[in-house]
Amino acid sequence: MDLNNLSMKKIRELIVFTAFLVIALWKFDIVIDVIKTIWDILSPFALGGAIAFVINVPMSFLEKKLFGKAKEKGTKTAEKFARPISLLLTLIGIVGLLILVMFGVIPQLTRTIGTLITNITAFIPQMQAWILEFSHNNQEIMQLVNQIRFDPDQAVKWGMGLLGKGTGNVMNTTILAVGSIVNGITTFFIAFSFACYILFQKEKLRIQVRKVFFAFLPKEKAEASLRICSLTYRTFANFLTGQCLEAVILGSMFLLTLIILKMPYALLIGILIAFTALIPIFGAFIGCATAAFLIFMVSPRQAVLFILVFLILQQLEGNLIYPHVVGSSVGLPSIWVLAAVTIGGNLMGIAGMLVFIPLTSVLYTLFREYVYLRLKKRNINW
Secondary structure, three states, X not given: OOOOHHHHHHHHHHHHHHHHHHHHHHOHHHHHHHHHHHHHHHHHHHHHHHHHHHXXXXXXXXXXXXXXXXXXXXXXXXXXXXXXXXXXXHHHHHHHHHHHXXXXXXXXXXXXXXXXXHHHHHHHHHHHHHHHHHOOOOHHHHHHHHOOOOOHHHHHHHHHHHHHOOOOOHHHXXXXXXXXXXXXXXXXXXXXXXXXXXXXXXXXXXXXXXXXXXXXOOHHHHHHHHHHHHXXXXXXXXXXXXXXXXXXXXXXXXXXXXXXXXXXXXXXXXXXXXXXXXXXXXXXXXXXXXXXXXXXXXXXXXXXXXXXXXHHHHHHHHHHHHHHHHHHHHOOOHHHHHHHHHHHHHHHHHHHHHHHHHHHHHHXXXXXXXXXXXXXXXXXXX
């Protein structure tokens, strides 16, 4: 049996791949350590790429709106300063938003914690009276209820002990904290610098990536790979834009409604709902549970009213706002959105929920195109 050069090449590649696979499974712990080491080295650049992707969405929007017409006319000044000015405005907007949230949330959060401790102290006797009334003074239940105590000082000590659990003595804790802060600042500085480089040189990098694909892949595979990359970027960008816009709209709706109804913690709950709404499907309900608990400590009746308001606003948001703002941007059926959130949450937590929806949308689009192509080859009209 004669074997041509192509067959021999494939056999050698298969043997080499099998050998690497056997070694990797045999020394699995060493392989994991090597992967972790490589990831530690590359993580600042991966973070920089993520930062560049997030910043590029509003930066591209500002660049198109502010300098689009001037760049079409070929104005050199616009071409030179469009990118730096758009990036600077985007960073100012992001920092301003963070400052607004900090100054809006932290003072109110501090007051809320103090009020919450006071309300819990006052609420426990009321709760004991309700339980005793509904239990008809059952002696066993009365003994359990009377043992319920809330000491603010003990609660603070418990919280401090929980935060400091497993950290060792004060010196070790301080050293670890300083080391973590320095390492975090260094990583963020490298990542941010890398992100700025990507943003300023993105056209050049795009050309370089295309050259690499066409240099090492056949033309058809290179074009298909670039098309998949383009689809992935558009899907992630549209999802990010739609999810942030939807969170702002929902948070503003809750803020205005709570102010009109004169409910407590209106600003805090509005911001809380906006941030938790970034978590697909389950996020708003997490914010609702937290907000309802805060209001319940002040007034149980208002807490019930808040839940009714939440259900009404959630229906409006789910049926009117979300399909127009986010639904069309992802193009993924609801059942697959739920599956993506569940799988992503189990694998990577909240970050997995955010990543897996657009990722599943890309895979869904590619698989759908492949199915239609197979049907077309078989002359089946569906």
